[in-house]
Amino acid sequence: MIAQRLIPHSLRPVVLRDELVELGDLFRAYQQRTEPDLGLLADLHERKARAFMAWADATDDINLRLEARRAEQAAVAARFQQLQRTGHGADGDGPTVARLLAVPTQWEHARSVLAHVADHSPLPGPEARLLTVMLTLRTAHAGTGNLVGQDLTTLGLTDPEGLVGELTCCGWLGIPGTTSDLLASRPENPTTVTVPSLVPHADGSGPFTFGKKMRPKLSGWAQRVVTDKKLRKAKAPAAARLLAMTLATRTSIDGRLGPGGRGVALESLAAWVPVDPEELQRLVDRLTAADWLTEAALTDSHLTGRLSERVLPLTCPLLSSRTAPDRPGQAGHRTLSSEAEMAPPD
Incomplete structure (x- = not known):
């Protein structure tokens, strides 16, 4: 029994x-x-x-x-x-680290958003990926959310107006006016945007399991990451900020990169941060210079190192390498459902 x-x-x-x-x-x-x-x-x-x-x-x-x-x-x-x-x-x-997201369920929810966007990104490239993550976090619960121009201009995008236009043209994002109107929005008069794919179904279900109160916590965490003072001072591009956010969710409890601190596999990292190996090295160098990463090293297969002590409050640790997927879309745990796995040896 x-x-x-x-x-x-x-x-x-x-x-x-x-x-x-x-x-x-x-x-x-x-x-x-x-x-x-x-x-x-x-x-x-x-x-x-x-x-x-x-x-x-x-x-x-x-x-x-x-x-x-x-x-x-x-x-x-x-x-x-x-x-x-x-x-x-x-x-x-x-x-003990006082983390902005304090409990494991919040860490898993943050990873679920990054994984969802990696699997359903409407446009290629790291800039589109970062903007899609931030918009998803703003609209995750009801499919709608409020934005102001500063939300877009602080992400390190080379052409925020053009990128918003591409997202609207492909149907992923809906805005009530023009992209110029959105960028001109101020806190006293925000623009309400819609992401149709995140609007709940008739039964209330959607792609995420977190509720109304959790969404602003996750959005606030992401905003703190991408607008980190040293990243802004270094004028870090969107790709570097996307990498910073991704690595913050791929650490051990003491900030070492990857499940169990063994490093993040480059194959899986490329699914989360779509850049080529040469660009990844430049991004790692930028994060190191901004005191986000330390002891960083790229091998043919892994990125190793750790997040600096100053950004540990922004991390979402992996509590177990056995229960955490290493890439988007990968199962969260290994099951025993396969007959081949379970058959006794001959």
């Missing part, structure tokens, strides 16, 4: 049934511990999430799928509790 559910003896493949039985035993053993081990508990919840998702696939039981999602959330919560106890450093000695 696991989670008050009987495991059918007839469940196949056998390796899934055995995994569920073992997990039930491990959870019962954990409950007998005199001292908590949050890292172990998170590992158990992650295993449970994968196993229950496979169980749901095998039986087409939506309740099992919901249980798998609850296990994923429990794993994230356990890891966050562990981080709160140990501080941000890998060795547990560093001070």
Whole structure:
């Protein structure tokens, strides 16, 4: 039995049934511990999430799928509790970072927006990608949002008016007047814009799961990143600001780049920040000069290094390399649904 559910003896493949039985035993053993081990508990919840998702696939039981999602959330919560106890450093000695986005669910929502835009970007190039991210964050909940000219002119775009025009011409963005009117908008008289693809369906569903109160928090975080004082002072281009935002969501808890601090794969990074390798090196150099990156190094396969201490409050750490996709559109966790994966060795 696991989670008050009987495991059918007839469940196949056998390796899934055995995994569920073992997990039930491990959870019962954990409950007998005199001292908590949050890292172990998170590992158990992650295993449970994968196993229950496979169980749901095998039986087409939506309740099992919901249980798998609850296990994923429990794993994230356990890891966050562990981080709160140990501080941000890998060795547990560093001070706790007061992040602008304070909890793991907010970090995952920020990544979900970047991933959505990477998969559904209406125009090529890093400038269009950055503007699309910022407009998506302004309109994510209802498909509409307010903009002023300064929202566009502070992004480091070479031709904000022309780019807005392209987004309207292709139908991705709707504005009530001209692009010149939008750029002339001031806080006392903002322009209401619409992104039709983000307007909720009749049942209220949309591409994102966060609510009305979460949207401005995410938008405010992104605005803080792209208008960072040193990036503005260095007149960083839009591509550098897009890279800064992306790397802020691809770090370990102490700011090292990539899952587990092992670096970000260039193949996946190119999906998030669409530039060629030579341009990427120039952008890395710009971020290093702006005290955003330190110890940065580009190899043939990875970007390694860490974010500087001054920007750690803007980071959205990856709590587990096993539950975080390394590229847009990639599954958030490995499942056990494949018969080939689960078959015992010959």
